[in-house]
Amino acid sequence: MADDVRELLLTTTADADPSTPLSAPDLRLLIDRLRLRSDRLHASALSFTTSHREALAAALLRAASAADSSASLESSLAAALAPLSSSPDLSDLKALADRLIAARRELAERQEHLAAASSVASLAARLREARAAVNPLDTAAAAAELKPLLIDPERSGSGQDDPIVFGLLRSDWEQLVDELQSGLSKNVEECVQFAPEGRKVVVRASPRDRSSGTHGVDLCVALQALEMIDALDYGMAKVADLMMKHVLVPAISNMSVAVNVQVLGEGGPEHSVSVLSVVPSEEQKDDKDGSYLYSRIIGIIKFVCKFICVENTKWMQSFAKLTWPRISDLVITHFLSKAVPNEASKLIEFQDVVRSTTEFENKLRSMMFISPDRKDGRLTQFVDDVEVHFAVRKRNEIMVKARNILVQYDHDNPLDSNDQEDSVVDLLFQPEKCFISKSTLQLMKLVHGALKDACLSSERVAKEFCYAARDVLLLYKAIIPVQLEKQLDSISQVAAIVHNDCYHLSQEILGLAFQYRSDFPSAVQKNVVFVDLAPIFIQMADGVLRRQIHIATDTISEAIDGADGFQNTHQPQHYESAKFSIEQVVFILEKIRIMWESILPRSTYRKSMCHVLGSVFSRITRDMLLIDDMAAEETLQLQGLIHLALENLSSLFLSLVENDDDSEKFLDHDTWIQLDKSVPSLKKFRKLAELLDMSLKSITAAWESGELVSCGFTSSEVQNFIKAIFADSPLRKECLGWIVRTPA
Secondary structure, three states: OHHHHHHHHHHHOOOOOOOOOOOHHHHHHHHHHHHHHHHHHHHHHHHHHHHOHHHHHHHHHHHHHHHHHHHHHHHHHHHHHHHHHHOOOOHHHHHHHHHHHHHHHHHHHHHHHHHHHHHHHHHHHHHHHHHHOOOHHHHHHHHHHHHHHHOOOOOOOOOOOOOHHHHHHHHHHHHHHHHHHHHHHHHHHHHEEEOOOOOEEEEEOOOOOOOOOOOOOOHHHHHHHHHHOOOHHHHHHHHHHHHHHHHHHHHHHOOOEEEEEEEEOOOOHHHOEEEEEEEEOOOOOOOOOOHHHHHHHHHHHHHHHHHHOOOOHHHHHHHHHHHHHHHHHHHHHHHHHHHOOOOHHHOHHHHHHHHHHHHHHHHHHHOOOOOOOOOOOHHHHHHHOHHHHHHHHHHHHHHHHHHHHHHHOOOOOOOOOOOHHHHEEEOOOOOOEEEOOHHHHHHHHHHHHHHHHHHOOOHHHHHHHHHHHHHHHHHHHHHHHHHOHHHHOOOOHHHHHHHHHHHHHHHHHHHHHHHHHHHOOHHHHHHOOOHHHHHHHHHHHHHHHHHHHHHHHHHHHHHHHOOHHHOOOOOHHHHHHHHHHHHHHHHHHHHHHHHHHOOOOHHHHHHHHHHHHHHHHHHHHHHHHOOOOOOHHHHHHHHHHHHHHHHHOHHHHHHOOOOOOOOOOOOOHHHHHHHHHHOHHHHHHHHHHHHOOOOHHHHHHHHHOOHHHHHOOOHHHHHHHHHHHOOOOHHHHHHHHHHHHOOO
């Protein structure tokens, strides 16, 4: 009501401050509105009461009745509590109540213990009855009934929280089941016996020998009892293993056999004996589609179904679960994998195998030997993927050939073969030839063969052929660097040939797309590429060549180190050391020339050899220019060493000169100009020999004319050279001043 009045006040004074006092007119207006609101509420309540008169009357009657009941209960409670309120000692009543509650709790616990003891006694009695039963079916039925009472399927282990007596009962039950399934399994083995020599199984409806003290039962009874205690697979396991070993393996692995079944009656059907034998067959049968093989297997399975499983579907499925994976593996190993064609043109003939295999598995499904949902169709799945199997086989064959080529090739004597001309090949994207190994030629032959087959094959087969071609190339990358690690870490012809192999493979890979892509199946054209392999082999080739150049320069640097900076060559001992060092350098360079010139592509040979020569001449020139004092005789000795090196390297120099008309080459002026352009440090090296025999004014004039600068000399080098050769004099000072003032 307070909220409503506040709302009426706000509506009457909407524009005024709520805290200001109301005027008399506002109060009268407020009273009128309150009276109007009250009249409306009264009318609404009257209307609701009139319309719900009966419901309200019934509610009032129930309320009155509840009030009377409450009053009655209150008086009864007061009467009950009256004696207690008048008792002088309430502690006795409390103790009495506690004893009453404890007695009732003890009674409940004893009732529970009695029920548990009764259950234990009942279970123990049923276990004794099960053990005492003569018929194994009764024992198995009792064990099956006791299983849910003693074994909790949701818990594993022995149940440590259970009472000890239940643990003992569970152990007794487990022992009973073990004894039962062991005895029944032995009974099954006595009914299904295999000949020691193999290939023969004898099935009896009941055990033949019962003198061992055990009460043998019929085969069907034993299997039924095993099924009751969920031990059917346990009882079938040994029979299935022996059936595989003695019957199915010989029948599948040997195509020249037949299955013979005999049924012998000995005193009625319950004592019948059935014999299945796998016997050699003299009849030569053309079993290309596997129909005779499948017929033998069907005959064996029918024998098992009729005489061992007695047409029981569940027993048959247990036997199938234990044998079908091994049967299918044997069929694939001994027949289907061998039937896969070796050539793509013969894939059509394999359709007969597909048809007979499909019929075989459909027959097994109709016998309930394998599941009808085709999840056990391992054989049909294999034959449906025959193209893939064919391609995988070819791929494996290609990889084996490639590996044998790489591993068995004699890389240590690559030039000893009689047909070296075949190893000299043209580069696809350069007008040059190079020498490659026979192994690389044979690898590329495999690659081209695989890609040609891919062009003539289906999509799945073509993809496998293309992957095989890629794998062959990658196999070279994986094997050669490891196999030839020692040769690649030294200056050798093998390393040069490996460089050529990698370079040749990179160019061949770039050409594969142009040669074969348009003939591939459309899906293969989009998904299979080779161009990504080309950079790998280019990097391998560059890496091998850089490594060879690095080893060569390091080896020559070690030989130059023996000259001890070419100092004091006017002394015989130092001169001989320097001369020997120069001869070592010449020998190493000539050896490299012999190894590289006949193997590397012409442009690669020239570029690599010029790089090595540049580092050699630069090192010798630098060492000679660093000599701080030279005697007159010493300059002549150094000049002689330079001429010795140049003369002995003449054949190497001529190998670097281009000669378009194939005429005989000489070291003339034009030849030296060409060499100086290819090896800039050679020009400086040759000019140093001239400087060692020039006068001071001639050297100064050569610097002023720019001749020395064009040869690669710097101002500091020329100044140090002059100071080392010429004694201090006014002329030397004047010449040095000219050199300093003359810009390079």
